[in-house]
Amino acid sequence: MTSNTRVVVIGAGLAGVRLARRLGELGMSAVLVGDEEHTPYNRVLLAEVLAGRYTPEVIALPTPERLTRGRAVHIDRAERQVHFADSSVIAYDTLVLATGSNPVLPPLRGLFGPDRHELPEGVHAFRTMDDCLGLSKAVRPDTRAVVIGGGLLGVSAARALAERGAQVVLAQQSERLMERQLDPSASKLVLRHLKDLGVEVHTECRVRDVRCVGGAVRSVEMADGYALDADLVVLACGVHPRVGLAQAAGLAVHKGVIVDDELRTSDPHIRAIGDCAQHDGNVYGLAAPALEQADVLAELLAAADASADPAADSGTAPAGYTGTRALTRLTLARPALASGTPLDLAAFGEHTPLPGDDVIQLADATRGTYRKVVVRDDRLVGGVLVGELGTVGALARAWEGAEPLPSDGGPLLHLLTNDGGS
Numbered sequence: 001m002t003s004n005t006r007v008v009v010i011g012a013g014l015a016g017v018r019l020a021r022r023l024g025e026l027g028m029s030a031v032l033v034g035d036e037e038h039t040p041y042n043r044v045l046l047a048e049v050l051a052g053r054y055t056p057e058v059i060a061l062p063t064p065e066r067l068t069r070g071r072a073v074h075i076d077r078a079e080r081q082v083h084f085a086d087s088s089v090i091a092y093d094t095l096v097l098a099t100g101s102n103p104v105l106p107p108l109r110g111l112f113g114p115d116r117h118e119l120p121e122g123v124h125a126f127r128t129m130d131d132c133l134g135l136s137k138a139v140r141p142d143t144r145a146v147v148i149g150g151g152l153l154g155v156s157a158a159r160a161l162a163e164r165g166a167q168v169v170l171a172q173q174s175e176r177l178m179e180r181q182l183d184p185s186a187s188k189l190v191l192r193h194l195k196d197l198g199v200e201v202h203t204e205c206r207v208r209d210v211r212c213v214g215g216a217v218r219s220v221e222m223a224d225g226y227a228l229d230a231d232l233v234v235l236a237c238g239v240h241p242r243v244g245l246a247q248a249a250g251l252a253v254h255k256g257v258i259v260d261d262e263l264r265t266s267d268p269h270i271r272a273i274g275d276c277a278q279h280d281g282n283v284y285g286l287a288a289p290a291l292e293q294a295d296v297l298a299e300l301l302a303a304a305d306a307s308a309d310p311a312a313d314s315g316t317a318p319a320g321y322t323g324t325r326a327l328t329r330l331t332l333a334r335p336a337l338a339s340g341t342p343l344d345l346a347a348f349g350e351h352t353p354l355p356g357d358d359v360i361q362l363a364d365a366t367r368g369t370y371r372k373v374v375v376r377d378d379r380l381v382g383g384v385l386v387g388e389l390g391t392v393g394a395l396a397r398a399w400e401g402a403e404p405l406p407s408d409g410g411p412l413l414h415l416l417t418n419d420g421g422s
Contacts, residue, residue: 007301008082008090009033010072010245011098012040015274015290019096020064022298028305031090032064033082035071038129039063044287046132047153051160056129075249077267094269094301097246097257098294101239101275101285103127106148110210122217123210123233126157138232141165145232146220148207150177152330154236155190161234162197169200169228171207171220181328181347182384185363185370189386192368193343241276241283256283261320263297273297280323289324296321325349325400329392343368346392349382349399350374357381378404 007023009016012034020032034040038056045059074083075095082090103125105111111119119125124135139145143166147158150172158170170177176187177194194201202222209221210233220228241256252258252266256278263271263279274290277283284290299318327348351374353359358375369387373380373395380399385392398405 006091006093007031007096008092008094009096009098010082011100011274011276012036012067013043013098013100013274013290014061014287015100015294016040016096016098017061017064018291018294019098019273019298020066021062022295023301024064026298026302028298028302029066030064030096032067033070033072033084033090034067035069036128036130037069040067041129042287043127046126046129047156047160049129049132050126050135050157051163052136056133072245075245075270077249077270080269092269094271096297097265097270097272097276098274098290099242099245099276101127102242103235103239104237105235106207106237108207108210110212120210120212120217121215122231123235125235126153127239135161135232135234136164139164139166142167143231144229145169145234146171146228146230147234147236148220149236149238150174150201150203151236151238152178152181152328153238154234155194156330157234157236158194158199159197161232162194162199166232168198169202169230170194171205171222171228172201172203173206175204177201177203182345182386183351183372185361185372186345186347186384186386189368189370190343190345239275239285241278241285243276246272246276254278261322262300263293263321271297271301279321282323284324284326286324286326286328288326292324293321327392327396343387345384345386346396347382347384348396349380350376351382351384375405380405 007030009019009030009032012032016032017040020030023030040061040063042059042061045054048054049056049059070084070086070088072082073085080092125131139161145161145166145168147154147168147170150170154170155177158168162168176184177190178187191201206223207220208223210217211219211221217230217233220230220233243253243257246257247253257265257272257276259265259272259277259279263273265272273293275285303318327346329346351372353374361372363370371385373383383395
């Protein structure tokens with residue numbers, strides 16, 4: 001098939017690279033534009049690079065043939081052109097926004113200088129390869145590091161810094177770690193794991209001030225006045241969709257760029273996928289939905305391109321995107337430079353039961369394992385597992401399939417206890 005459609009993809013992360021690759025497999029080509037100088041990489045594995053387990057080359061993604069560097073600054077929807085910071089212009093028939101997300105920078109006193117752009121020396125976000133390499137260069141054994149944020153990213157960063165020999169303090173504003181993904185029992189196991197590595201964890205505390213001397217961070221002050229000495233500060237306060245380009249172009253934006261089941265924005269010539277996209281009210285911010293959206297969009301664009309060719313057999317129209325049932329998984333391997341045990345965890349669906357739900361829990365304090373599933377109307381609706389995740393594959397398949405479970409509960413108990421289930 002010869003492509004008649006010029007597809008331009010803005011964003012060379014997981015979603016953009018996957019889309020370009022899938023289009024190539026389907027006989028179409030796409031111009032992929034990334035604004036980072038590095039080869040495209042798997043952002044999910046940045047903590048492994050920070051920990052020293054992987055080099056940047058290990059997490060590199062296959063580079064598409066038509067990859068170009070540039071920072072998009074304006075979309076001319078009338079002319080169907082994208083303008084870049086270097087004054088270059090690329091025309092498109094279909095534009096795909098895969099712009100990802102930006103780190104949330106909390107409104108702390110002392111965080112920015114007068115220009116409001118440069119972070120003080122020693123203060124790092126943890127979102128890009130440059131962030132990761134900057135942290136890797138700065139950390140030394142006995143470096144005093146404060147991680148602000150106790151979600152998935154903050155726990156990963158604290159663990160990686162501890163593995164590098166830093167003295168790590170993690171400050172979490174809410175009452176427990178990873179409260180969005182885990183229930184209280186699972187959070188306690190994560191807390192125990194971090195403490196075993198020497199990480200000092202403070203929950204229910206709010207950071208209000210970053211104190212600098214000569215442009216470099218020296219301490220972090222809590223709302224109660226308690227100060228933590230700091231050579232490094234890592235901001236792991238979450239992310240928000242990168243939608244500035246879409247907003248400036250007049251596209252419909254709420255939390256993310258609003259898309260329909262064909263991943264089409266309010267402009268029929270512009271699609272959006274990945275962290276920047278909002279489908280049916282959801283902004284996922286996870287790898288699995290981004291990859292699924294890229295696969296679906298590739299099929300849709302290839303089908304539309306084929307239908308424009310009078311000689312082509314259009315066949316059956318591909319299905320649209322109906323949402324992703326995403327599983328969060330984190331593996332914290334056995335540290336190389338510190339004592340402690342490895343920690344695996346996984347969470348999926350709804351792990352907080354509603355009235356009338358059935359809950360099955362298995363815990364082993366000695367082995368540090370915990371398994372919990374929630375069943376509603378004879379269907380598995382969610383679960384949390386910590387340690388020894390041999391069962392996660394079978395449980396995830398039962399959840400994704402949404403099929404009724406046998407009423408005697410035997411197979412479900414088998415899934416929970418059979419470590420060969422993956």
